[in-house]
Amino acid sequence: MGFLRSLKKMIKNTNHNVTQLDQVQKELAQLQQAIKEAHHLQQIQSDMLLKLTHQLAGHDIAKAHFRNLKSPGAEQNDVPFNQAIKEVPLLLADKTYNSSHPNYNADLVRNDPHRVFNAEKSSWNPTYRKLLPFIHQQNNASYLDNSVWQNILQEAREELLTIPHASEIFKNQTYLENYVADLTHCYQAHYIPGWVNLNVALFLYWLVRQNQPKTIVQTGVCNGFSSAFIALALVKNGNGGKLYAIDLPAIFDPKDPSWTMKNSIYGVVVPTSKSPGWMIPDAYRDCLKLQLGDAKQLLPSLVNHLDSIDMFYHDSDHTYHHMLFEFQEVRRKLSAGSLVVADDIAWNASLWDFADAQQVAAYNYQGTAGVAFF
Ligand SMILES: C[S@@+](CC[C@H](N)C(=O)[O-])C[C@H]1O[C@@H](n2cnc3c(N)ncnc32)[C@H](O)[C@@H]1O
Numbered sequence: 001m002g003f004l005r006s007l008k009k010m011i012k013n014t015n016h017n018v019t020q021l022d023q024v025q026k027e028l029a030q031l032q033q034a035i036k037e038a039h040h041l042q043q044i045q046s047d048m049l050l051k052l053t054h055q056l057a058g059h060d061i062a063k064a065h066f067r068n069l070k071s072p073g074a075e076q077n078d079v080p081f082n083q084a085i086k087e088v089p090l091l092l093a094d095k096t097y098n099s100s101h102p103n104y105n106a107d108l109v110r111n112d113p114h115r116v117f118n119a120e121k122s123s124w125n126p127t128y129r130k131l132l133p134f135i136h137q138q139n140n141a142s143y144l145d146n147s148v149w150q151n152i153l154q155e156a157r158e159e160l161l162t163i164p165h166a167s168e169i170f171k172n173q174t175y176l177e178n179y180v181a182d183l184t185h186c187y188q189a190h191y192i193p194g195w196v197n198l199n200v201a202l203f204l205y206w207l208v209r210q211n212q213p214k215t216i217v218q219t220g221v222c223n224g225f226s227s228a229f230i231a232l233a234l235v236k237n238g239n240g241g242k243l244y245a246i247d248l249p250a251i252f253d254p255k256d257p258s259w260t261m262k263n264s265i266y267g268v269v270v271p272t273s274k275s276p277g278w279m280i281p282d283a284y285r286d287c288l289k290l291q292l293g294d295a296k297q298l299l300p301s302l303v304n305h306l307d308s309i310d311m312f313y314h315d316s317d318h319t320y321h322h323m324l325f326e327f328q329e330v331r332r333k334l335s336a337g338s339l340v341v342a343d344d345i346a347w348n349a350s351l352w353d354f355a356d357a358q359q360v361a362a363y364n365y366q367g368t369a370g371v372a373f374f
Pocket residue numbers: 057058059060063194195196219220221222223224225226227246247248249268293294295296315316317
């Protein structure tokens with residue numbers, strides 16, 4: 001009897017052990033699955049980080065208008081947009097800074113709004129000469145009276161709206177705003193259309209109307225908001241001017257999970273049904289001669305191909321060295337009286353360093369864009 005009892009106990013224990021073993025095996029499998037998922041997540045995250053870094057360096061996410069722009073639908077997100085952008089590192093690349101970071105210091109990048117550098121250099125640039133009466137001295141430096149822009153921009157806007165099809169730009173803008181708002185709502189991430197603010201777009205319009213360039217080169221087109229203002233100014237000038245532009249092919253893809261991570265910030269979103277420059281009204285699209293690819297490769301050959309360049313507008317990769325590279329490339333063909341304009345001058349001092357090296361006057365437009373006068 002005793003033997004039977006101990007046999008039964010042994011069988012029970014064995015069953016128990018088997019059940020325990022089953023349990024352990026089940027837990028092990030769950031653990032393995034969790035490790036696999038974590039690894040997958042890690043891969044997505046590092047992929048996303050790569051994309052973010054790429055956007056920061058090349059695709060320009062922390063744009064100046066970020067400061068004013070509340071990402072549509074940001075209120076519903078766990079991490080508000082303004083907080084998310086502050087968490088992007090201060091130093092984005094050599095000599096290139098995140099202007100939304102709490103430790104950002106404008107002195108590091110010589111960002112002094114309304115300042116005119118090298119004002120003592122005499123310049124025959126027609127646009128510079130137009131602004132000359134509004135330049136004054138303050139604390140041993142020269143500044144342009146910012147109030148001058150109120151009337152100028154108002155007039156520029158009124159004139160622009162008289163150009164047939166101009167209203168298409170604003171319709172396209174509404175479409176894009178709704179598109180990113182839907183994305184934001186759907187994925188709880190922050191999507192940035194990557195356009196200049198309206199004041200910069202009107203400033204560009206005014207520069208083109210003033211300076212009457214025939215050959216303009218632009219890097220960084222994206223949806224084409226700024227290109228649309230430039231194209232309309234060329235149309236209004238009526239001198240057959242062309243806008244030669246370079247941009248990377250559009251890369252936004254909501255089917256790729258690394259583009260839809262919750263609380264992330266994504267820049268330069270071109271809707272999947274559109275192509276770079278689509279915001280330019282259809283009637284004027286042929287003003288734009290667009291090449292898709294990296295400006296590092298394409299800009300030198302474009303400059304070689306052109307006889308001269310009357311205006312250059314940089315809005316692509318905002319790292320210090322890339323901007324300087326672009327300025328130096330276009331310098332080879334700049335005509336007398338030409339302009340070199342850059343957006344997002346809050347990120348680095350390349351435009352001011354370039355103007356110093358070239359000994360030309362340069363102006364900081366509202367802490368956002370800059371122009372050097374040749
Ligand atoms: C902020 S967006 C330009 C916005 C545009 N100016 C507007 O107002 O709508 C920056 C653009 O630069 C382009 N870009 C970034 N790095 C580039 C590079 N190395 N070569 C060419 N384009 C580049 C991106 O593809 C992106 O479309």
